[in-house]
Amino acid sequence: MTNNANAEEPTLVEHLTDLRKQLIKSSVVFLVFFLGMFSTINLWFPYVTKGHKLIVLSPLEIITFYMSISAAIALGLALPFVCHFLWQFVKPGLNEKESRFLSLYSPFMFILFAGGLVFGYFVVNPLSYNFLISLGAMNFDVMISAQEYARFLLLTTMPIGLLFELPMVALFLAAIGLLTGETMKKVRKWSYIVLAVVSGLITPPDFISQLIVLVPMILLYEGSIQLVIYTEKRARMRESEKSQSAI
Incomplete structure (x- = not known):
């Protein structure tokens, strides 16, 4: 027992050490982007305020505003690097299906997240x-x-970016065998209700904002069904080809 425990301990230490390295690298990348955004605030500030006249109620609110916006933008810019570092950490512990899925669809995850931010910034935020x-x-x-x-700007952008990851979540669950296209069709009505509740929770409390978010969420859900069905067909075709080649 003692020998086994001693044999496992270095593996755990190495695992935690690797996690620490990836977290440090992620923090450094975020800090670099944050300092870059904070030091160039006068260049991008008009794009944030969009010409709206804002007031400050205390001197500290100025620095709070600058730091919160700089941190949000820096997080968005650092996200691809952070995901890459975390991928390097979790990759050894994933099975073949999970590893293949994440390596193949990681770029699309970022594109969907960025698309959600753009949709929130140019559509949801100004209209609401x-x-x-x-x-x-x-x-x-x-x-x-x-x-x-x-707070309002972040509320109408960041959560929507996360919601736009719905197709990737559906594909991942399908890839590991926890979800099928037929299941998504059967629970479609309940899924719409859940999406309506979620859109109501993450958007400002007005019908316009919630409707603007709900419509693309429904379209993404329907698109997710078609993607899952397509991947299922491709998987069946590969299995059929393997069976024929084996014969």
Whole structure:
């Protein structure tokens, strides 16, 4: 027992050491992007505020706004590098199907996430922002603080980027045998309800924003069904070809 424990201990230590290295590299990459964004804030600041007049309620709110926005952008830029470092860490522990799936579809995961951010920035954010401001302008003098604007901007971009990963999640579950196209069809109505609830939770509390997010989520779900069915057909074709070649 003692010999076995001693034999396993170096493996665990090496495992934790590798995790530490990947986390340090991820932190360094994030820090570099953060410092870069923070030091060039005057260049990209107009793209964040989009010409809206914002107010600050205290001197500290200025630095809070700058840091939160810089950190969010730096996280988005560092995400491909962080995913690569984490992939290097988890790859040895994955089975063949999981490893093949992640290595093949990792670029598409980032593209979908970036697409969700773009959709949130150019569609969801301006439409929901203008709707809420016009709604408030009927009865109030609307003044938006920088801190609240930053929170609203992140709320209408980052969660949508994650939701756009739905096709990749469906393909991964199908690849490891936990999901089929027929199952997705059978639970379609319930899935729509879940998507409606999720879109309501991650978007501002107005019908316009929730509808704008829900429609592409439904389209992504339907697209996910077709992708899963297509991969199932390809898997059956490969199995048939192997059987014929074996004969």
